Every structure is written in structure tokens, then in C-alpha cells.
Amino acid sequence: MAQVTINNLTYTYPLTEEPALREISIEIQAGEFLAVIGANGAGKTTLCYTLSGFIPHFFRGELQGKILIDGLDTANSKLYEIVEKVGLAFQNPFNQISGSKFTVYEEIAFGLENLGLPRDEIRSRVEWILALTGIEDLAERSPYALSGGQQQKVALASILVMKPGVLVLDEPTSQLDPIGTREVFQVIRSLAHSGQTIILAEHKMEWIAEFADRVLVLDKGEIVRLGTPQQVLSDINLLSSGIGLSRYTRVAHRVNQQKLWPKGQRYPISLQEATEAFGRLLSQEGGSKK
Amino acid sequence: MNLINSIKKDFNTMTWVLIPVAIAINIVIGQFVVLLKLPVFLDSIGTVLVAVIAGPWAGALTGTLSNIIWGLLIDPNAFPWFPVALLIGFVAGWCAIAGLFKSWWRVVIAGFLIAITAALASTPIAVYLYGGITASGSSFITAFLIQTGRDMVSAVLSTNFLVEPVDKIATALLAFAILEGLSSRYLARFPRSENVAVAKGGRTTQLIVAVLVTVFLVALYALVFVRLIS
Amino acid sequence: MRDRLSFYILRESPIHRMNPLTKLTLVFSLILLAFLGPVEWLAILLFTTVILPLSFLAHVGREFLSATARLLLPVIGFLFVMQSIFLPGGGTALVQVWVLDITLENVNIAFVNATRILTMISSFLLLLLTTHPSALMSDLARRGVPGPISYTVTSTLQILPQMQVKAATIMDAQRARGLETQGNLMKRIRALLPLVAPLVFGSLVDVEERAIAIEARAFNSPRQKTSLVEIDDRPIDRRIRWGLILVVIFLLGSRLWLK
Ligand SMILES: Nc1ncnc2c1ncn2[C@@H]1O[C@H](COP(=O)(O)OP(=O)(O)O)[C@@H](O)[C@H]1O
Ligand SMILES: [Mg+2]
Numbered sequence: 001m002a003q004v005t006i007n008n009l010t011y012t013y014p015l016t017e018e019p020a021l022r023e024i025s026i027e028i029q030a031g032e033f034l035a036v037i038g039a040n041g042a043g044k045t046t047l048c049y050t051l052s053g054f055i056p057h058f059f060r061g062e063l064q065g066k067i068l069i070d071g072l073d074t075a076n077s078k079l080y081e082i083v084e085k086v087g088l089a090f091q092n093p094f095n096q097i098s099g100s101k102f103t104v105y106e107e108i109a110f111g112l113e114n115l116g117l118p119r120d121e122i123r124s125r126v127e128w129i130l131a132l133t134g135i136e137d138l139a140e141r142s143p144y145a146l147s148g149g150q151q152q153k154v155a156l157a158s159i160l161v162m163k164p165g166v167l168v169l170d171e172p173t174s175q176l177d178p179i180g181t182r183e184v185f186q187v188i189r190s191l192a193h194s195g196q197t198i199i200l201a202e203h204k205m206e207w208i209a210e211f212a213d214r215v216l217v218l219d220k221g222e223i224v225r226l227g228t229p230q231q232v233l234s235d236i237n238l239l240s241s242g243i244g245l246s247r248y249t250r251v252a253h254r255v256n257q258q259k260l261w262p263k264g265q266r267y268p269i270s271l272q273e274a275t276e277a278f279g280r281l282l283s284q285e286g287g288s289k290k
Numbered sequence: 291m292n293l294i295n296s297i298k299k300d301f302n303t304m305t306w307v308l309i310p311v312a313i314a315i316n317i318v319i320g321q322f323v324v325l326l327k328l329p330v331f332l333d334s335i336g337t338v339l340v341a342v343i344a345g346p347w348a349g350a351l352t353g354t355l356s357n358i359i360w361g362l363l364i365d366p367n368a369f370p371w372f373p374v375a376l377l378i379g380f381v382a383g384w385c386a387i388a389g390l391f392k393s394w395w396r397v398v399i400a401g402f403l404i405a406i407t408a409a410l411a412s413t414p415i416a417v418y419l420y421g422g423i424t425a426s427g428s429s430f431i432t433a434f435l436i437q438t439g440r441d442m443v444s445a446v447l448s449t450n451f452l453v454e455p456v457d458k459i460a461t462a463l464l465a466f467a468i469l470e471g472l473s474s475r476y477l478a479r480f481p482r483s484e485n486v487a488v489a490k491g492g493r494t495t496q497l498i499v500a501v502l503v504t505v506f507l508v509a510l511y512a513l514v515f516v517r518l519i520s
Numbered sequence: 521m522r523d524r525l526s527f528y529i530l531r532e533s534p535i536h537r538m539n540p541l542t543k544l545t546l547v548f549s550l551i552l553l554a555f556l557g558p559v560e561w562l563a564i565l566l567f568t569t570v571i572l573p574l575s576f577l578a579h580v581g582r583e584f585l586s587a588t589a590r591l592l593l594p595v596i597g598f599l600f601v602m603q604s605i606f607l608p609g610g611g612t613a614l615v616q617v618w619v620l621d622i623t624l625e626n627v628n629i630a631f632v633n634a635t636r637i638l639t640m641i642s643s644f645l646l647l648l649l650t651t652h653p654s655a656l657m658s659d660l661a662r663r664g665v666p667g668p669i670s671y672t673v674t675s676t677l678q679i680l681p682q683m684q685v686k687a688a689t690i691m692d693a694q695r696a697r698g699l700e701t702q703g704n705l706m707k708r709i710r711a712l713l714p715l716v717a718p719l720v721f722g723s724l725v726d727v728e729e730r731a732i733a734i735e736a737r738a739f740n741s742p743r744q745k746t747s748l749v750e751i752d753d754r755p756i757d758r759r760i761r762w763g764l765i766l767v768v769i770f771l772l773g774s775r776l777w778l779k
Binding site for chain 3 (some may be wrong): 303322355419436439441471
Binding site for chain 1 (some may be wrong): 654667670671674675678679682726729730731732733734735736737738739740741742743744745746747748749750
């Protein structure tokens with residue numbers, strides 16, 4: 001059975017008329033990396049909250065359909081049961097700091113204290129996650145005296161230390177500079193390789209192309225595409241859904257508009273694919289000129 | 291059982307996270323006011339804010355913790371006055387449940403009731419802990435009243451009745467102004483968001499009525515006060 | 521505005537090692553005795569023979585004296601002078617100020633009131649100088665103060681300095697834009713709004729996300745929470761607490777008996 005099953009989900013926030021998600025159905029396998037893309041307001045954050053139980057429990061509103069996580073029906077469970085199965089990290093690193101701890105070490109331990117684990121277990125888990133996320137050197141610092149990237153890694157560690165079966169990340173790098181972004185994605189990469197199930201809402205197509213097993217495209221609350229990154233991210237029609245495709249794809253499209261792109265060939269989605277595709281193009285051209 | 295449910299109703303996670311922010315608002319605005327040398331305290335805006343959208347118990351807790359933290363961090367002289375802060379939050383919460391935070395002029399009445407509470411609550415502390423004349427500037431008034439032959443309790447009480455209303459009405463109005471500036475989507479997350487009605491239109495008339503109510507209350511109050519004194 | 525988080529000073533001393541609850545018991549015992557003890561001069565006696573020596577035993581004597589001078593002397597000095605002059609009632613006149621008699625009886629009452637306040641506030645000061653607020657809160661949480669309440673206190677200790685820094689930044693920015701923080705009353709009242717509004721609304725909006733973040737970390741889990749930091753509570757602490765309670769009961773009892 002799939003680890004996450006969403007069946008015919010439609011959700012409307014309180015005090016609003018239009019549903020923010022419409023008839024969403026998807027199955028996510030254990031160990032899968034699913035990327036969620038879509039324009040602003042398409043419903044990515046709403047989907048993340050739904051997967052992590054905050055919809056309907058925190059936001060209330062009207063939910064139809066079913067979400068099963070490891071067999072747990074989220075609509076009929078308590079939020080504190082759901083958060084043991086699904087970890088959520090989101091955009092603003094500053095607001096994810098619990099605010100009640102004076103060091104990063106204690107901050108990461110906060111969730112485990114709440115779960116009532118024995119002290120020894122807490123210590124060994126915190127040390128394990130500090131090493132895994134590469135932030136051992138921050139352990140004794142105040143969580144407020146860190147850069148955005150460091151704070152976001154602390155936020156990730158604070159969630160991962162609870163060992164959630166599913167990790168939901170809502171644009172975790174959108175408020176970070178390029179250095180912070182790279183640092184956070186390095187952590188995500190090692191998680192993905194370790195077989196963690198990850199659902200990532202993200203704008204940065206290059207990173208998605210590198211990690212994602214599948215890409216889901218949302219538009220006005222509906223799933224408009226679902227497929228491999230190669231299928232989805234090379235699809236120029238997505239521009240009309242307000243999605244900024246990678247520069248490699250866009251350059252290829254320009255070239256195609258000038259009728260220079262080989263017929264039937266898929267656009268590249270990553271630096272590597274672009275290098276290969278343009279290399280081939282140039283060598284063909286060179287060949288034809290001779 | 292009813293009491294426990296009433297207390298429980300006030301506290302969801304939003305309340306717990308709001309309280310620290312509210313305490314910080316109390317303290318930061320309180321310090322701004324000192325910096326700008328305004329003739330008021332305005333150190334319970336956060337407390338009233340919590341009381342209105344989370345309820346009287348949450349308001350009481352905010353007031354209490356606010357004084358304790360003021361004592362912990364800034365000035366231990368704040369500790370003995372915590373019952374006053376507690377009651378300000380508590381009464382503000384019940385005012386809100388009674389619908390007094392649904393328009394500007396009603397808020398003036400709420401501020402007035404809060405002021406009366408604060409005046410009553412601080413009297414025994416001033417009299418029994420400090421011996422009547424405390425360290426605040428208003429104790430000159432108390433001293434004067436004592437010299438005119440009044441007994442200690444009524445001198446302190448009159449002083450408090452004199453100084454509290456302006457401060458607490460301003461506090462309630464500012465707290466309401468903040469609430470009006472927040473979206474109903476946001477407010478809906480709190481346990482008693484129904485206590486606030488976001489004013490739609492008719493702002494000027496609302497304000498005029500509020501000013502009139504203030505003037506009326508202050509005039510009436512002054513009249514009664516002068517009667518009491520003379 | 522203060523930049524230090526609290527009064528706490530990290531030193532090595534028997535008082536620092538004492539369990540926070542023991543110190544809290546000491547504070548409340550001192551206050552009860554100062555106000556309700558059998559004799560009125562007990563307050564000044566407790567200050568000079570208990571609180572002051574303990575502050576030196578805790579290696580914070582200098583800081584204790586300077587904080588007392590800064591926070592307490594103005595308060596109790598004012599109180600003493602005002603009450604000596606203005607308290608009602610006749611008695612043996614010492615001197616005459618304008619139309620008012622300063623009587624021996626009133627000076628006596630003023631002195632007792634002032635020393636009681638001194639004892640009350642300075643005993644808190646001793647606690648604060650030797651106890652980290654978060655140690656106090658974790659110890660209280662372990663003894664049954666609800667977790668969310670101790671969350672709220674420690675969280676305020678973190679948020680407040682943040683907001684004060686932001687406040688100072690906003691203040692400078694507004695001043696640079698020519699906002700008047702001096703001048704007449706109306707101007708100063710109008711100055712308050714642009715100073716406060718961005719600060720207040722910004723911090724309120726953050727509440728929603730922080731609530732989600734801590735719920736995601738099982739804040740509402742019904743399980744018995746663990747406390748990572750262990751705070752010492754030695755047998756001697758327990759004995760001191762019981763001793764203090766007995767002393768208080770004995771002295772309050774003797775007061776009733778003396779009457
Ligand atoms: N708390 C809320 N209450 C009501 N409507 C909301 C709320 N949050 C988001 N929405 C609406 O739901 C839609 C989807 O928003 P969101 O999931 O945040 O999109 P995205 O994350 O893709 O930018 C938008 O139309 C947005 O205005
Ligand atoms: Mg979003």
C-alpha cells in the first residue's frame with residue numbers, strides 16, 4: 001500500500017467561497033520524492049497543510065475526501081497523532097523557532113521533550129541529527145543568533161529528529177540567499193538518498209530536476225500535470241500556468257521558436273541535459289556547414 | 291466543571307503563542323511611553339488584546355505573567371502589583387464577552403470599567419503593603435487628600451479613581467485599534483474571535499460617538515468625584 | 521533600553537547551587553516575616569543579617585548593592601520622606617515643615633514601611649541575581665506548573681529582547697525621517713503611532729506560523745513531557761525548605777501568642 005493516499009480531496013478555507021483544492025487524488029510511495037509546483041496562490045501551501053494535518057485541524061474549513069498516511073485517516077485523528085507521522089517545515093525560518101529554548105541543542109530537543117522520550121534517547125537522537133544535518137558546531141549557539149540558512153537547517157533538524165515517516169517541505173528556501181539555499185538543499189539531498197519520503201513545494205526548477213521522482217503541477221487548486229521531471233518540466237505549456245521554467249528549458253524554447261531545435265526532441269531541464277542537447281546541436285550544425 | 295470548561299476554552303495553541311507577544315507589547319509600548327514622556331502608562335495594551343480575543347482567563351494570565359516578567363527582567367518593584375494586572379485582563383475579557391469590543395463608543399465604556407477595576411485593586415496593595423503613600427508621582431495627590439482630613443483608604447482610592455480612567459480608556463481604544471487592523475481570517479484562529487466586530491464603514495460617526503461618550507463619562511465622573519471629595 | 525536578558529549573573533557559589541524552589545521559598549518566607557512578623561523592626565533585621573550576607577555568600581554582593589541602590593533607594597527614600605511628612609495623626613513633633621508637623625510616630629511608621637519594601641524587593645533581587653529564569657521555569661514545570669505556562673515565560677524572555685532591538689531600529693529610522701519625539705504633548709502622542717504600529721502588527725502576524733511550528737513539534741501531545749535540563753534538588757534543599765516553613769510558622773505563631 002502507498003504511504004500517502006489522497007482520495008478525491010476538495011477543501012475550502014473558512015470565510016471563503018471558492019475551494020483552495022479541488023478533487024485532488026494521488027498516491028505517494030514510501031521513499032518517493034514528490035515535487036509540487038504551481039504559481040502563487042495555486043494551492044501548494046494548502047496541500048502541504050493538508051498532508052500534515054493542519055487542514056482541517058488547525059485551519060478548520062470544509063474538507064471532503066480522504067487522506068490516509070500510513071493508514072491513519074487524518075481528518076478523524078488528533079493533530080498530535082498526525083505530527084508524529086508527518087513532519088512539516090516551511091518558508092520563514094525565523095517563525096519556526098519554538099521561541100522557548102536558549103540553545104540550538106535544546107531547540108532541537110523540544111519536540112522530543114513534548115513526546116516524552118527518555119533523556120538518554122533525546123540526547124542520542126539530537127546528536128545523531130546534528131551530525132546528519134551538519135550543524136554540530138551550532139549546538140550551543142542561540143537559535144536566534146543564526147543566519148537564515150542556519151536557522152532553516154535547525155528547523156529541519158528539529159522536525160527530522162522526531163523521525164517522521166513523511167517529510168513535507170513548503171518552499172523551505174524561498175526566503176534564503178543562494179548560499180543558504182545551497183546549504184539547505186544539501187541536507188535535502190542526503191535525506192532523499194537515505195530513502196526518506198519527501199514532498200517538496202518549490203519554485204527552483206533546477207533543484208527539482210535533480211531530486212524529484214515525480215512532479216505535480218497545481219493550478220487554481222487542481223492537479224494539471226503529474227509525471228517525471230523530464231516529462232513535466234520540459235513542457236512549455238506550463239508557462240501559461242504561471243510557472244517559471246528553468247533557464248535551460250526557456251533557452252531551448254527560444255531556439256525552437258527560431259526553428260533551430262530538432263523536431264520531436266524534448267527540451268532540457270538541467271545543466272547537464274542542456275550541455276548534452278546544445279552540444280549535439282552545435283556539432284550537427286558544425287557538421288552541416290562543412 | 292463549567293468553570294474548568296470556561297478556562298479551557300480560552301487556551302489553544304494560538305493563545306499560548308500570542309501571550310508572549312502580548313507581554314512584549316506591554317513592555318515595549320510601556321517603555322516607549324516613558325521615552326516620549328507621555329502622561330500615561332499604556333502598559334496593558336497587550337493584556338487587553340489577549341483578553342478580548344482569547345478570553346478573561348487568558349487575559350488574567352497575561353496580566354500576571356506580564357508583571358512577573360517585568361519584575362524578572364526590568365524592575366522587581368513590579369511584582370507586588372500583579373493582582374492589578376490580573377484583574378485588568380480578567381475584567382477586559384468579560385467586557386469583551388458582554389459585547390463591549392464591538393464598536394468604538396462601547397470600547398470607551400470597557401476602558402472605564404477596566405479603570406474602576408484597576409483603581410479598586412491597587413488600593414489595598416498601596417495601603418497595606420506600602421502604607422498608603424507609594425513611590426509614584428500620584429502619591430502627592432494622596433498626601434494632599436490626607437492633609438484635608440480624609441482617611442488613608444479613601445484618600446488612596448480617590449487618587450486611583452482620578453488617575454486611572456484616562457490611561458485605561460486610551461489602553462482599550464488602542465487595543466481595539468490594533469484588532470481592527472488585523473484580518474478576520476487571522477482573528478478567527480483565536481478562541482473568542484466572535485468578541486470583536488470589525489467596524490465596516492461609518493468610521494467618522496463611530497469616532498464622534500466615541501468622543502462624545504468619553505466626554506460624557508469624564509464629565510459625569512468629575513461631578514461625582516468632586517462631590518466625594520468636598 | 522536594557523540589552524542584558526535578566527539580572528542573572530553566572531558565578532560559582534552555594535546560593536547559585538541551591539535549588540530554585542528553595543530560593544523561592546526563602547523569598548516568600550522573608551516577605552511573610554517582614555510584613556507579619558512579631559516585631560516591626562524584623563524587616564530591617566532580616567535585610568542586614570540575612571539578605572545582605574547571603575548576597576556576599578553568593579559572590580554577587582557588589583551587583584546586589586548597586587541594583588538595590590539603583591532600583592530601591594529612590595523608591596524607599598521617596599516613600600520614607602513622603603510618609604514622614606504627610607501621614608495623618610498627631611504625636612511628638614520633631615520638626616515643623618511649612619504647616620506640617622513631622623512627628624516621631626510618623627517617622628517610625630515611615631521607616632517600618634520603607635524597610636518592609638526594601639526587604640520584599642531585595643529578596644527577589646537576590647533570587648534573580650543567582651537564578652537563571654529558564655532554570656526557575658524548568659524547575660517549576662517539573663513540579664507541576666503546566667508546560668504551556670513555562671513555555672510562555674521562556675518564550676517571552678526570548679521575544680522581548682528581539683522586539684526591543686526592532687523597536688530601537690524603528691525609532692532610529694523614524695527619527696531619521698524627521699519624526700518628532702520631542703516637542704509638545706500632541707506631537708509626542710502622534711509620534712507614538714508610527715513607532716508602534718509596524719512593530720505590533722509584525723509580531724502579531726508571526727503568531728500564526730509559530731503556533732503551527734510548535735504544534736508540528738507535538739506541543740499539544742498529551743504525553744508526560746520530559747525536561748532535558750536536570751535541575752539539582754539535593755536532600756539539603758528539601759531540609760532548608762522545611763526549616764524555613766517551620767521558622768515562618770513559629771514566628772507567625774509567636775506573634776499571635778504575644779497578642
Ligand atoms: N488561511 C486562509 N484562509 C483563506 N484562504 C486562504 C488561506 N490561505 C490561503 N488561502 C487561499 O487559498 C489559495 C491557495 O493558497 P496557497 O495554498 O497559499 O497557495 P501557494 O502556496 O501555492 O502560493 C489562495 O487563493 C489563497 O488566497
Ligand atoms: Mg505558499
